[in-house]
Amino acid sequence: MMFINCEVRVQKICREPFETFTPSELWIIKKENRYYLCLKNSYYPDGKTYKILNLHLIFFIFLEEGRLALQFIKPEEILYIECQNKWLLYMFYCALMRIVNRKDVFIDENQTPNTVHINNAVIDNFDPYTKFIAVDGFDNYVLNLRCLSTLVLQDCKSLVLPEEIGHLPIKNLNISGSKMPTSQHTQDIYWNWTSKLTIGGTLTTLEMDTVSLKRLPFEILHLKKLQTLSINNNNLAYLPHFIGELKNLKNLLAADNMLVNVPRCRPLAMLTRFELTYKFFDHPNYKNFDHLLSYNKRTTEPSDFKSLRHIALFKLMENFPLLKRQDIPRPLWEYFNYVGRCSKCRQWTLPNYCNIICIRFIPPGNSKISLRLDFGKNNGIPWQSMRCINEVECEARLRLVL
Numbered sequence: 001m002m003f004i005n006c007e008v009r010v011q012k013i014c015r016e017p018f019e020t021f022t023p024s025e026l027w028i029i030k031k032e033n034r035y036y037l038c039l040k041n042s043y044y045p046d047g048k049t050y051k052i053l054n055l056h057l058i059f060f061i062f063l064e065e066g067r068l069a070l071q072f073i074k075p076e077e078i079l080y081i082e083c084q085n086k087w088l089l090y091m092f093y094c095a096l097m098r099i100v101n102r103k104d105v106f107i108d109e110n111q112t113p114n115t116v117h118i119n120n121a122v123i124d125n126f127d128p129y130t131k132f133i134a135v136d137g138f139d140n141y142v143l144n145l146r147c148l149s150t151l152v153l154q155d156c157k158s159l160v161l162p163e164e165i166g167h168l169p170i171k172n173l174n175i176s177g178s179k180m181p182t183s184q185h186t187q188d189i190y191w192n193w194t195s196k197l198t199i200g201g202t203l204t205t206l207e208m209d210t211v212s213l214k215r216l217p218f219e220i221l222h223l224k225k226l227q228t229l230s231i232n233n234n235n236l237a238y239l240p241h242f243i244g245e246l247k248n249l250k251n252l253l254a255a256d257n258m259l260v261n262v263p264r265c266r267p268l269a270m271l272t273r274f275e276l277t278y279k280f281f282d283h284p285n286y287k288n289f290d291h292l293l294s295y296n297k298r299t300t301e302p303s304d305f306k307s308l309r310h311i312a313l314f315k316l317m318e319n320f321p322l323l324k325r326q327d328i329p330r331p332l333w334e335y336f337n338y339v340g341r342c343s344k345c346r347q348w349t350l351p352n353y354c355n356i357i358c359i360r361f362i363p364p365g366n367s368k369i370s371l372r373l374d375f376g377k378n379n380g381i382p383w384q385s386m387r388c389i390n391e392v393e394c395e396a397r398l399r400l401v402l
Contacts, residue, residue, distance in 0.1 A: 003027040004092050006083035008039060013076040019043055021082060028052070028095060035099045037070070039079070050075075052099050060093060068093060087155060138162070149202075153178060160186060163324075166196025176209035176230070191219035192324045200224055200322065209233050209253075216240055218336035221320050224248065232256050232275070238291045239263055241340025241386065245320070260290055261358055264343065264383035276381070290358075292384065295338050295351040306352070313339060314348045343385040345397040354386040 008024040024041035035052040050072050059069035066086045070079045083089040138153060143164050150172040153159055159178040181187055193199060194217075205228040206220070213234040220226065221242060228251040236257040243249075244265030251273040259276065262268065313335045316328070325333065335350065342349050343357075360380035388394035 004083055004085070004088050006081050006089070008041060008082075009080040010039075010043070011078045011080065013071070013078060021080070026081065026092070028092075028099070037079075037096075050077075050079075052096065055096070055100060058093070058096065058100070063090060063093060070096075085155070143168070161190065161193050163189070163192040163196070166193035166199040168199065169202040170199055171202050172205040172207075173203060174205075174207040175211060176207050178211055180211055180213070188325055191217045192326075194219040194222040195322045195324045197322060204228065204248075206230070215337060216243065218242060218333075219325065221245055222322060227251065229253070238337075240337055241265065241384075242317070242336060244268065244341065261382040261384040263340065264359070264385040265341070290356075290384075292338060292351050292356045292386070309335065310350055310352065313350075317348045340386045342388045342394060344387055345394045346401065347388065347394070347397050349386055349388060351386070353390070354388050357385045357387055358382050359385070 004026050006024055006026060007021040008026065009019050009021045011019070022041045022043060024039060027038050029036050029038055029049075037050045037052055037055075039048045039050070040046075050070075051074070054072045054074045055070060056073045057069075057071040059071070062068075064086065066083050066089055068081045068083075068089060070081070072078075081089070083092075138156070138159060138161065140162070142148065142151065143162070145168065148168045148170055151165070151168075151170050152172075152174045153161075154174055154177045156175070156178040158181060159175060160181055161175070181190060200222045202225065203223050204225055206223065206226060207228075207230040209230055209232040211234060213231060213236060216231070216236065216239065218240070220229070223246070225248055226246050227248050229246070229249060230251075230253040232253050233256040236254065236259060238259060239254065239262060241263045243252075244263060244267050247267060249267050250271060252268065252271055253273070253275045255275040255277045257277065262276070268274065309329075309331055312329070313332055316332070317339060338350055339348060340350075341347065342354060360382050
């Protein structure tokens with residue numbers, strides 16, 4: 001479904017307009033191989049539907065200004081549409097044009113009107129439609145779409161995702177281009193929706209391109225079914241090693257960031273698609289930007305406190321429960337950026353207890369990884385791994401595992 005929030009005025013052809021521009025919802029549905037345009041606002045609280053087959057003219061000359069007009073033969077009416085989200089209105093226009101040109105448009109046929117009057121195509125009662133929805137900002141109305149599978153919230157001025165969306169069976173979530181909240185409290189609760197069992201078992205694609213992301217939130221560990229993670233064009237200086245816990249990850253798109261290395265873990269080596277930008281790999285002072293190498297400079301608490309917190313962190317990582325960030329002691333939050341598994345014994349560790357190893361190599365030609373690298377000379381990709389300092393204990397743990 002293509003869904004937009006906009007303002008609409010309906011005018012009878014050759015008559016003076018009696019309606020004013022009214023906040024409205026417009027969307028396209030498909031029923032019995034026919035496409036319909038649905039309208040709902042205060043004038044039509046029960047909904048009004050037009051057969052797109054009866055669409056006579058599309059006035060798009062002011063589309064770049066966020067305005068569009070649709071003239072129908074039956075009924076003889078013109079819909080004047082104004083939408084603040086110009087990109088969204090353009091996508092809506094493209095969907096209409098594909099239908100007019102008899103091209104297929106993907107519509108969820110499981111969510112169709114309950115009753116369609118054949119003579120005038122008025123829907124008396126209809127369900128929320130759930131396959132594809134795009135809005136200028138989050139609308140709590142979305143929480144009523146209990147079959148929602150794809151949610152697109154691109155280019156929102158200030159996007160806050162309520163915790164309740166975690167109860168929806170969303171498979172694809174796109175927040176690319178949206179502005180992240182600035183207040184500390186809102187940032188702390190921003191990812192709480194990931195802790196819900198429903199979305200953790202359904203979400204397969206998460207797109208967060210161009211959202212000024214500085215760190216990958218550790219809450220994505222809740223998204224066990226995640227297959228595609230797109231974080232292009234952000235401010236990421238590193239990928240945390242816990243990303244290796246996303247066992248179902250197949251596509252990782254992380255181009256146009258400031259990465260100086262890549263965690264060496266099996267899930268990343270088995271990716272189908274892996275996009276990177278090479279420009280920071282050969283930075284002369286790359287060690288200054290390596291978060292693991294600079295770890296000891298950032299942690300200054302007494303060693304006794306460190307040890308207790310480290311033990312608590314390792315226990316937590318062994319079986320990461322469905323907890324919200326607020327349910328985890330705040331002093332542990334920072335450690336998620338540095339924790340990883342020993343590349344040999346697979347024990348959870350921190351830079352306090354391991355050596356940081358960086359090996360450069362290019363995946364072989366038969367590798368499943370396909371990389372988009374922007375570089376002049378090819379010195380290989382720096383893969384970073386962690387290896388226990390105490391080799392005797394490491395070997396003992398390895399024997400227990402085997």
